[in-house]
Amino acid sequence: MITVENLTREFKTYKKYEGFKGAIKSLFSNEYTIKKAVDSVNFTINQGEIVGYIGVNGAGKSTTIKMMTGILVPTSGKCQVNGIVPYEHRQENAKNIGVVFGQRTQLWWDLPLSESFGILKQIYEIPQEKFNENLAYLKELLGLDEFFTTPVRNLSLGQKMRADFAASMLHEPKVLFLDEPTIGLDIVVKEKIRKAIKDINKKNKTTIILTTHDLDDIEEVCNRIIVIDGGKKIFDGGIKDLKKNFAKYRSIKFDIRHNKYENINKLLEVEEADLIVKEEENELELKFHKDKLKIADIISKIVNIYEVRDITIEEPQMEDVVKEIYSGKIRN
Numbered sequence: 165m166i167t168v169e170n171l172t173r174e175f176k177t178y179k180k181y182e183g184f185k186g187a188i189k190s191l192f193s194n195e196y197t198i199k200k201a202v203d204s205v206n207f208t209i210n211q212g213e214i215v216g217y218i219g220v221n222g223a224g225k226s227t228t229i230k231m232m233t234g235i236l237v238p239t240s241g242k243c244q245v246n247g248i249v250p251y252e253h254r255q256e257n258a259k260n261i262g263v264v265f266g267q268r269t270q271l272w273w274d275l276p277l278s279e280s281f282g283i284l285k286q287i288y289e290i291p292q293e294k295f296n297e298n299l300a301y302l303k304e305l306l307g308l309d310e311f312f313t314t315p316v317r318n319l320s321l322g323q324k325m326r327a328d329f330a331a332s333m334l335h336e337p338k339v340l341f342l343d344e345p346t347i348g349l350d351i352v353v354k355e356k357i358r359k360a361i362k363d364i365n366k367k368n369k370t371t372i373i374l375t376t377h378d379l380d381d382i383e384e385v386c387n388r389i390i391v392i393d394g395g396k397k398i399f400d401g402g403i404k405d406l407k408k409n410f411a412k413y414r415s416i417k418f419d420i421r422h423n424k425y426e427n428i429n430k431l432l433e434v435e436e437a438d439l440i441v442k443e444e445e446n447e448l449e450l451k452f453h454k455d456k457l458k459i460a461d462i463i464s465k466i467v468n469i470y471e472v473r474d475i476t477i478e479e480p481q482m483e484d485v486v487k488e489i490y491s492g493k494i495r496n
Contacts, residue, residue: 165209165211165213165245165338165339166207166209166232166246167208167243168228169206169241170204170206170240170241171202171205171206171231171238171241171242171243172204172205172240173200173224173239174198174239175198175199175201177197177198179193179195201224201227201395202224202227202231202392202395203224203394203395203396205224205228205392205395205397206397207390209371210371211338211369212365212371213371213372214361214365214371214374214385214386215373215388216375216381216386216388216389217229217375217389217390217392218382218389218391219391219392219393220393223393223394223395224392224393224394224396225375225392226343226375229343229375231251232250232341232373233341234250234251234254234257234258235251237251245261246339259337260337260338261338262337262339262340262341263341264328264332264341265343269316269324269328270328271331272316273317276312276314276315276316277311277312277316277319277327278312278313280331281299284331284335285334290334298334302333305330305359305360305363306356306360308326308327311323321349325345325346325353325357326353326356326360329345333370336368336370339370339372340371340372340373341372341373341375342373344376344377345357345374346358354378354380362385374386382403383403383482386403387402388400388401389401389406391486403482406482407480407485411480412453412455413452413480414452414454414477415452415477415478416449416450416452416475416477416478417447417448417450417476417477418447418449418470418472419446419447419473419474420447420470421446421470421473428441431465432457432462432465434456435456438452438456438457439456448466450466
């Protein structure tokens with residue numbers, strides 16, 4: 165469905181000089197620096213996959229998306245979307261994809277939502293019967309009836325996002341690009357958008373690429389995650405694999421009667437780097453390296469020196485794992 169091979173995009177930045185003389189010099193200077201926004205990225209996405217494509221601001225994810233949608237031409241490398249080179253056949257590619265950009269609407273600001281959909285019907289040349297069928301489905305899925313005749317300018321952020329999502333799906337695209345689709349939305353609307361993503365993927369086998377900083381979106385809807393940093397792909401796999409391979413630490417909390425022990429690292433025979441101890445009046449928290457200590461061993465030794473009333477074992481959160489990747493501490 166989507167194939168990316170050694171995809172690279174460079175940007176030239178012409179040097180600027182300070183002061184008035186520098187400004188004059190800048191007008192005639194050809195000196196520039198080259199920045200690789202995307203650097204030899206490779207991946208394949210199959211039909212029906214929902215892939216989270218994530219990275220910090222400036223990591224290169226938006227540039228990659230723009231090449232896959234045909235907005236930008238790569239400096240080198242190849243990109244195909246459903247057998248089409250998007251930047252060589254922009255119109256043909258546009259008919260096969262849907263795009264939602266978080267805070268940018270594709271709807272007509274002064275027209276009622278109903279008329280915006282009518283215009284999109286003409287643009288995508290959707291047959292009347294298919295248009296009616298798709299519109300009825302999207303109305304029910306996203307609850308559009310309550311504001312269907314309202315001018316777009318009067319819609320709330322959540323309503324606009326639902327409307328934009330529906331607009332991107334009217335022509336049943338084979339591939340859907342979602343850029344921060346839940347940004348700024350309340351929890352109720354977020355859940356509607358997430359449900360809609362999963363429902364449409366299941367109904368039409370739509371391939372979906374989701375870029376977001378909301379890691380709850382990733383865990384809720386994606387079956388695969390690609391992480392990009394500094395223009396390079398640094399992870400590609402399932403969320404379970406990400407946690408299994410890179411989430412090296414677990415936490416275990418003990419509800420205790422206060423009885424401080426002097427050196428728990430010595431008790432458990434482990435270096436300080438592999439065991440972080442945090443003890444308060446009635447709580448003992450141990451953050452430990454999963455390859456260095458076993459939970460059963462920890463519990464058996466702790467209950468021998470403390471009066472333990474309760475035990476809580478915490479798995480690493482997706483957000484913590486990704487923060488570790490972003491910080492450069494771990495690499496695939």
